[in-house]
Amino acid sequence: MARAATTTDVFNAIAEGSRRNILETLSGGEAAVGEIVDRLRLPQPQVSKHLGVLRSVDLVRCRTVGRRRLYRVNGAALKPVHDWARSFEGHWNAQLDRLDDLLTELQQPDSHEGEAQ
Amino acid sequence: MARAATTTDVFNAIAEGSRRNILETLSGGEAAVGEIVDRLRLPQPQVSKHLGVLRSVDLVRCRTVGRRRLYRVNGAALKPVHDWARSFEGHWNAQLDRLDDLLTELQQPDSHEGEAQ
């Protein structure tokens, strides 16, 4: 199998940076496709396709007004992401960080420098 | 361009369900590759490859003990995801949900309304 479809779930949908940018743009409130195009300076077909992906996982919803389509964020769809990440909250606290440092130290008896890639 | 590499950032890395499962498995503490294989019932090469992706975005770290490799979560790498999702928190609250309901309502000429044209 290849990589899972971007429309599989919210995690796949927000993997793409442009789609996160679109969501951030919509964070302030409803916006038409053209406004998103102007703000993000992306080709209109691209924006429409990204919006299609976001819509398919219910991250955005839209209503039609005249010949424009106003999109808005459905933040509730992001709650699972928030909660999932939050379940690791204990892992970015001081206690465990010190343990991690210790383990890292034990692993590398020498250097203090150098990030791989 | 094709889809961004899974190693591009944390968002891409956690898009894959198996990798999220691995992180959850490691949530309880250090574990060797073989333990992950047993718990998730995945082929060992797959687990190793997933771990490679997770390592490349610093979501996991490992130390070598004998001929085993003990992996652990670096939860701090998930904080950006948490914070980003959290920035939409206002969008999954009652106030805005009611607004959303209203907009959805307006969108669907559902009620006792005559057809105009």
Added chain:
DNA sequence: AGATCATATGTCCATATGGGAATGTGTCAA
């Protein structure tokens, strides 16, 4: 009716993928 605006959809392609299978590497035991 056209013409024009706003958006969606379709086609093409280079690219990265995850899964499967086989093989390589490094460590320990006998």
Added chain:
DNA sequence: TTGACACATTCCCATATGGACATATGATCT
């Protein structure tokens, strides 16, 4: 040393992708 174990790496392939471009749909206005 040889062999068994634990893990990483490599190869192959079907598949979905995002970008660029062209085109279709649909609503509004003259």
